[in-house]
Amino acid sequence: MIIEKSAVAGTLESSDAQVTVEPAENGIELEISSSVMNQYGRQIKATVLETLDRLDVKNGRVTVVDKGALDCTLKARVECAVFRSCGQSDKNIPWGGAIK
Amino acid sequence: MIPRPKPERFRLRRTMMFMNAQKPGLIKDAYIYGVDSIMLDLEDAVAENQKDAARFSLYHALKTIDYGDTEVIVRINGLDTPHWQEDIRVCVAGGADGIRIAKCESAQDVLTVEKAVEAAEKEFGVEVGRTLLMAALESPKGILNAYEICAASPRMFGVAISGGDFRKCMQTKPTASGIDMVTARGMMLIAARAVGIQCFDTVFTDLDDMEGFINETKQNKEMGFDGKSLINPKQIRPVHEIFAPTEKEVMQAELMVRAFREAAAQGIGVFTVNGKMVDVAFIPGAERTLKLAKACGMYEGDLV
Structure with a gap:
């Protein structure tokens, strides 16, 4: 998928994560800040990159503000932000396909 | 998954x-x-x-x-x-x-x-x-x-x-x-x-x-x-x-279901339990009581 415009998903509440995606041209630029950076920073990074890879996102600036989200929450927020950036978040989502 | x-x-x-x-x-x-x-x-x-x-x-x-x-x-x-x-x-x-x-x-x-x-x-x-x-x-x-x-x-x-x-x-x-x-x-x-x-x-x-x-x-x-x-x-x-059912209800239900199954095996349709008439119409209710009792931790038998 191609990130067409800036989009945000998620909140700054505890157990959530706020993910912002913006258009960019030279690969993925990922910035993470987390309340549990020391323990889970690597895991968060791996989950975000894996999710972007599944969505076939090649380019984009991705900012994650993590508040102790579970992996499944993190995935949901990244996916929603990417689908919103393409204006495709409302229907015909590939559940079980690119989303899994 | x-x-x-x-x-x-x-x-x-x-x-x-x-x-x-x-x-x-x-x-x-x-x-x-x-x-x-x-x-x-x-x-x-x-x-x-x-x-x-x-x-x-x-x-x-x-x-x-x-x-x-x-x-x-x-x-x-x-x-x-x-x-x-x-x-x-x-x-x-x-x-x-x-x-x-x-x-x-x-x-x-x-x-x-x-x-x-x-x-x-x-x-x-x-x-x-x-x-x-x-x-x-x-x-x-x-x-x-x-x-x-x-x-x-x-x-x-x-x-x-x-x-x-x-x-x-x-x-x-x-x-x-x-x-x-x-x-x-x-x-x-x-x-x-x-x-x-x-x-x-x-x-x-x-x-x-x-x-x-x-x-x-x-x-x-x-x-x-x-x-x-x-x-x-x-x-x-x-x-x-x-x-949750009361203990008395659970005991009564257990008796009824057990007695009914034994009676049915002998070809008897209606009988009494503790002086009360029981026939097939009472059994679904009694079984429900036992299921409820099981969920509440009040019954551990194998009738349901």
Whole structure:
């Protein structure tokens, strides 16, 4: 998928994560800040990159503000932000396909 | 991925707790509370501009969290919104046990949802017929059409009344005696029992008024409800206690079922237990009492 415009998903509440995606041209630029950076920073990074890879996102600036989200929450927020950036978040989502 | 067993149309549903599908932080602990069913909400708990985000959260919450024996139902948006079709797709793809139809007013509403559910089951390779349905009756029209709604589909396992919207339509307020809704509750119960499905009461929204909550729950049990919708974990235990059978009822039920099975094996149809006449008509009720007792930890035998 191609990130067409800036989009945000998620909140700054505890157990959530706020993910912002913006258009960019030279690969993925990922910035993470987390309340549990020391323990889970690597895991968060791996989950975000894996999710972007599944969505076939090649380019984009991705900012994650993590508040102790579970992996499944993190995935949901990244996916929603990417689908919103393409204006495709409302229907015909590939559940079980690119989303899994 | 946690595979969920095939949903049971008839199971114990004393408590059904609403949870915002947007908040996996809450959902992940749901099974710990010991509630019979959780109701993940895509409707009123989710703001209009977050409906899309809630579905992504819901999908992963359905697929990754282990709910154990807790039943997982999803409340979808009304048929008058642009959201319900995608809601159904995500419920079925995620493997929810059942779908609650909000603001249901006719058998046609059930059929409309059923058709979309079946299409989604085919799309996602889910066994056709797996996904159960229940309907929330929230208007006078819904109550008047309760029977046709209950009977509309073999997927239907129950109906619930939704007090907030119903009282709005009726221009009434909650009362301590329940007089404001006694007719609607009664009509819905009769319809549900006529079809042979379950019936659930509405939520009690004043969390500080535990006495009022307990009184309403007692009335629910006396009227014949199977269970109650809840909004907070602290409401679970009182409902389970009120819906629990007494020890005497459990002993009587056990005697009846055992005696009936022995008598039936000898070709006897009607007999007495402790001086009371018993025939086949008493047995489903007695078996239900034993199942309830088992769920409450009061019965450990093997009759049910």
